[in-house]
Amino acid sequence: MSDNKKFFITTFGCQMNEHDSEIISGMLIEKGYELAKERKDANIVIFNTCSIRENADKRFFGTLGQLKKRKMAERENFTVCVCGCMMQQQHIIDTIKEKYPWVDVIFGTHNVHELPILLDNLYKEKHKQLSIWPEGAEIVEGLPTERLFKHKAFVNIMFGCNNFCTYCIVPYTRGRERSRKPEDIVREVKNLVKDGVKEVTLLGQNVNSYKGEHDNGELCDFADLIYLLNDIDGLERIRFMTSHPKDLSDKLIGAFKDCAKLCHYVHLPVQSGSSKVLKEMNRKYTREKYLDLVKKLREIDPEIAISTDIIVGFPGETEEEFEETLSLCKEVRYDSAFTFLYSIRKGTPAENFKDQINEDVKHNRFNRLVEVINDISQEKNKEYVGKTLKVLVEGPSKTNSKTFSGRTETFKLVNFKGDSSMTGEIVNVKITDCNTFSLEGQVV
Ligand code: SF4
Structure with missing residues (x-):
């Protein structure tokens, strides 16, 4: 493997998976790996899968299949890991072994904490790693986390x-x-x-x-x-x-x-x-x-x-x-x-x-x-229009750096004009307009 140890995680599914991905990031960063901004910049890619809906299964296999060409070209300089709920099902593991034999590491929901060791073993022993603990595994405390949000x-x-x-x-x-x-x-x-x-x-x-x-x-x-x-x-x-x-x-x-x-x-x-x-x-x-x-x-x-x-x-x-x-x-x-x-x-x-x-x-x-x-x-x-609400500011919108968004206590998404000093703060926002999925407002 090259010295470039950049990883990228694609997360499917619920907040439990999102949080597991934060833990995976925390553990890898602690071990000296670096989080890449995009999948193409990473030489370790990790898929944290969800099995709750058929759609998520299909999206996962579709995206995984796209990596074959790169894996064949870069071989041991490119590592593919898969984890999450799908890996707790034997028929999925069988499918991966049969149709995607170039996947390097497979691990389950009960052994997320093992990933750094599995990667070490992969690079030292030069053979694929599979670790699926049976259910009932002990809870592992104190794992580091790389949070998506500071606040x-x-x-x-x-x-x-x-x-x-x-x-x-x-x-x-x-x-x-x-x-x-x-x-x-x-x-x-x-x-x-x-x-x-x-x-x-x-x-x-x-x-x-x-x-x-x-x-x-x-x-x-x-x-x-x-x-x-x-x-x-x-x-x-x-x-x-x-x-x-x-x-x-x-x-x-x-x-x-x-x-x-x-x-x-x-x-x-x-x-x-x-x-x-x-x-x-x-x-x-x-x-x-x-x-x-x-x-x-x-x-x-x-x-x-x-x-x-x-x-x-x-x-x-x-x-x-x-x-x-x-x-x-x-x-x-x-x-x-x-x-x-x-x-x-x-x-x-x-x-x-x-x-x-x-x-x-x-x-x-x-x-x-x-x-x-x-x-x-x-x-x-509409019932919120005219009211002033406390909003925990999440940061600027992806499309407009002057528009900020945050959540009310009632979990409503609010968009408003703001500046970066507000990120992570609770501010009062007067609601001026609304649509189906969000509210618009002005900081007061
Ligand atoms: S079985 Fe599934 S849907 Fe039912 S409570 Fe458990 S996680 Fe939720």
Whole structure:
């Protein structure tokens, strides 16, 4: 391998993956590697994959295939590594070995921390490295992180998922739930605050079922953890992602009132508005129970913004059941929603469900749903016009260096004229206009 040790990571999927990529960057930088600005400038490329949707699989294989020519030309001076959820599936590893045999390193979600060693072994031993730990691996603490933003940070509080929603591959790729100790999380957040972080986003597949154990053996649930973090001096905002409705407790809802640093925002995936479809999805709540949670959240915190995930075209979903989803969206009036076409995930129970929905029907429903969601988002955004909001400034926009953007506590994206001294600060912005996905404003 040449002395030029520049790496580039392409990340697919959710915030857990984004954070794993931050950890990979942190570890490699600590070992003397350098982060390249673009893939073409790097001689180590890493793909952190996602298996939740068919699209992400296809994009990954498409991009990986494009590298073959370069790998054949540069051989040991160019290293290709693949990791993430897809690598936890044997059929994917088999495909890579068969169709992309020039990939150098494959590692799984439980052994991200091993990458520097795997690279050392690759260069010393001159043979390919594969490391996929079985699920249930111990949590590795204290890994360095190269954050994307100076002022905000992701903090993993737990790993894995026990829920086995019938469409989802995550419990098979990320393993069973394992929670970090509250003391370790508090220590990490205090260190982040010392390093200039104002906002933390607590991450887990289902943070509501967090069950940490204190050093003295006492249990700490997710609401307890929020109260602990709320007491950290210098921390300004706490967010979390993602929340399963079945585990959203009254105690946690109460934290929205008691904890000033907990942002007025919750992402509460509903997936469907039909109790029958929810049962088929194994979501363990009904439409009524979900609506009741929304009511309680709004009673406790009238300012709260709510977003969601919705799957359209789950096997067996009838027109009437889809219309229940539309009516639920109109009733809840989401601030925003991530909408997905159902796609079969190999190895999940729903793969074998009868009545897979025709693609045209799925697309038709999807378009109708998006129209309803977007209309409501725009209406909700209009309610902000004329108000002055606290915005944590993220930095200049990619297309115009004088336009800055940031997020409100309710996670609304706000664009405004600013300057670089504002990056990382919380400023007051008067909202002057809005569109479907963002607000426009002026600093006051
Ligand atoms: S809660 Fe359901 S959708 Fe979320 S990660 Fe677990 S199995 Fe997947």
